[in-house]
Amino acid sequence: MIFDILTIFPGMFEAPLGESILGKAQARGIIQVRVHNIRDYATDKHQMTDDRPFGGGEGMVMKPEPIVSALEGLCREGPRPWVILLSPQGRLFNQKIAWELSRRPRVMLICGRYEGVDERVSEYYTDEQISIGDYVLTGGELAAMVVTDSVTRLIPGVLGNAGSALVESFSEPILEYPQYTRPQEFNGYRVPEILLSGHHEVIHRWRRGQALLRTKLRRPDLFLRLDLSEEDRELLRL
Numbered sequence: 001m002i003f004d005i006l007t008i009f010p011g012m013f014e015a016p017l018g019e020s021i022l023g024k025a026q027a028r029g030i031i032q033v034r035v036h037n038i039r040d041y042a043t044d045k046h047q048m049t050d051d052r053p054f055g056g057g058e059g060m061v062m063k064p065e066p067i068v069s070a071l072e073g074l075c076r077e078g079p080r081p082w083v084i085l086l087s088p089q090g091r092l093f094n095q096k097i098a099w100e101l102s103r104r105p106r107v108m109l110i111c112g113r114y115e116g117v118d119e120r121v122s123e124y125y126t127d128e129q130i131s132i133g134d135y136v137l138t139g140g141e142l143a144a145m146v147v148t149d150s151v152t153r154l155i156p157g158v159l160g161n162a163g164s165a166l167v168e169s170f171s172e173p174i175l176e177y178p179q180y181t182r183p184q185e186f187n188g189y190r191v192p193e194i195l196l197s198g199h200h201e202v203i204h205r206w207r208r209g210q211a212l213l214r215t216k217l218r219r220p221d222l223f224l225r226l227d228l229s230e231e232d233r234e235l236l237r238l
């Protein structure tokens with residue numbers, strides 16, 4: 001899968017995407033992350049990528065020409081990309097959208113800056129806008145990294161434990177149960193005894209109960225949408 005990232009700050013992507021699972025996925029050729037500097041496509045003397053807003057007002061707006069010139073130039077080679085503008089005004093990103101994107105051969109992520117991007121870019125040259133949450137970042141770069149990371153781990157062969165992403169995809173949206181590792185006692189705090197019991201069935205039920213309980217307490221919105229079995233209800237009554 002190819003990720004084309006359009007940004008005026010290509011340096012922001014160097015370290016974060018080269019490490020760990022994303023770094024390995026690139027080294028193994030499962031994904032290709034190409035970062036393109038929008039400024040390289042600006043044709044004026046000062047290679048300007050932004051300008052003052054028509055109608056007046058604070059701040060600067062990203063010019064359409066360099067972005068569209070980059071986009072069109074890159075589209076001439078390879079499969080047609082699904083073009084996304086990262087913006088707080090976009091569709092709210094979630095795991096379902098990550099799965100959708102993971103099935104595409106090529107995704108282009110345009111990172112906006114300043115007060116925004118000339119509206120004609122989103123209107124006529126992109127397939128959709130995506131927001132990673134109801135808060136405002138200084139630009140789309142971190143959002144593009146979030147999308148790249150969460151999509152990459154869903155691509156077959158990327159995760160060491162091949163099944164783990166797949167299992168998630170079919171399971172309901174529920175929070176994870178708590179995890180512990182050695183030592184059994186840390187600063188006087190003990191691991192729940194049940195996890196040391198060796199009774200797999202009992203442990204399995206305890207974990208299910210914990211997952212249900214935390215989802216109910218921390219994410220009542222998700223909890224309401226769960227399809228609970230009779231055993232789940234029983235676990236919650238305990």
Ligand code: ADE
Nearest residue numbers: 086087088131132137143
């Ligand atoms: N750019 C600025 N804020 C953003 C957000 N929340 N999601 C995506 N892109 C953004």
